[in-house]
């Protein structure tokens with residue numbers, strides 16, 4: 466499953482990239498250093514579970530409802 470994650474290298478470059486959820490690091494496009502996945506990436510916490518983000522919650526519900534028979 467592909468999602469958007471933030472990656473940050475040792476030099477502080479932050480890169481937003483859509484990768485497989487299993488990917489934990491990528492080469493930084495700015496300097497070539499290894500950029501590691503940031504666990505607190507905004508896109509990954511908006512799962513719509515907390516209800517603090519109504520828009521995200523509605524989107525989540527809609528996406529999952531669409532998979533029902």
Ligand SMILES: [Zn+2]
Nearest residue numbers: 474478493496
């Ligand atoms: Zn870099």
